Amino acid sequence: MAKQSSSNAGRAAEILILLGQAGRRGMALAALAEATDEAKSSVHRTLVALADHGLVVQSGNRGNYRLGAGTYALALRSPGLNEIVASYRPALIEITASTQLSTYLMARSGLETVCLDYQNGQIAAQPYVSGIGGRIPLGVGVSGSCILAQMDARSRERCLSLNKDTLADWGIPLSLIEEEVESFKLHGFVRGIRRSAGIESLTLTVPLVDDDLRGMEAAISLMAPLNMLDEAAEQKAVATMQAAIAEARRQAEIAPRAEGSQVVRAPF
Known part of the structure; x- marks a missing residue:
């Protein structure tokens, strides 16, 4: 690798890139020093600093260096639930205000879907979950599909294999979920009908497609009494949901991220 910077931060970046390219076999200290055109002592100091923070690991006392779990965790870090709710509550408010229908922010938790937030609409439908924290098996609700x-x-x-018996207990055939999954692939949202407490309701569910949600699957659902919305009204509701989600994501991206937070010093 051509030498890009003699600073500690630059050297650390070069080392992480090299170790990422090396994969599971890693690289020896001498090889890293040669590749970065740095003295072994300088490279070793940087490796020690990276190792202190879990970004690099060494195989034995004199073994090769590899990327540590800390690097993977940073790359795939999922936002906290409070961040997700704060980012997308405005979307729930906007959708409910526009449609007068109840909306739910749902996320996967193992083999269940859990309600993270909701807004009650003036037009009632019968949901499976009673409010924030409510859980249902993954696939029972349309949000699960x-x-x-x-x-x-x-x-x-x-997930479907492990939930097969549970879904059967709820009266949800696997074929229905598979049809909804295929519909999602075609249309980018899911339309489904479920019966709760003896009442059938229509649910429209739009995914939260957000790079900041890596490692977490989430969606926003809107519930309406069955046969209340015609096809045009359903399409309008979906468009409203998609626009509100996009605007909430845009606002979250431009919001001051450092507000109320402390400065974290780099380890190098």
Whole structure:
């Protein structure tokens, strides 16, 4: 690698890039020093600092260096639930104000979907969950189908396999979920009908497609009494949901991230 910077931060960046390219076999100190055109002592000091923060690990006393778990965790760090709720509550408020229908922010938690936030509309429908913290098996609600559709095929199949008996107890056939997953692939949202407390309701669910949600599958659902919305009204509701989600994401991106937070010093 051509030498880019003699600073500690630049050297650390070069080392992390090299170790990322080396993969599982890693690289020896001498090889890293040669590749960065730095003295072994300088490279070793940087490696020690990186190791102190879990970004680099060494195999034995004199083994090769590899990327540590801390690097992976940073790359795939999921936001806290409070961050998600704060970012997308404005979308729930906007959707409910525009449609007069109740909206729910749902996320996957293992083999369940959990309600993170909701807004009550003036037009009531019968939900499965009673409010924030309410849980239902993944796939029982339409939001579960939307969340399953966002997962890779192997993970989705495993979740459905593990939930097969539970779904049967709830009267939800796997074929229905599979149809909703395929519909999502075509249309980008899920439309489904479920019966709760003997009452059938229509649910429209739109995914939260957000780079900041890596490692978490989430969606916003809108519930309406069955046959209340015609096809045009459904399409309008979906468009309203998508626009509100996009605007909430945009506002979250431009909001001052450092507000109320402390400065974290770099370890180098």
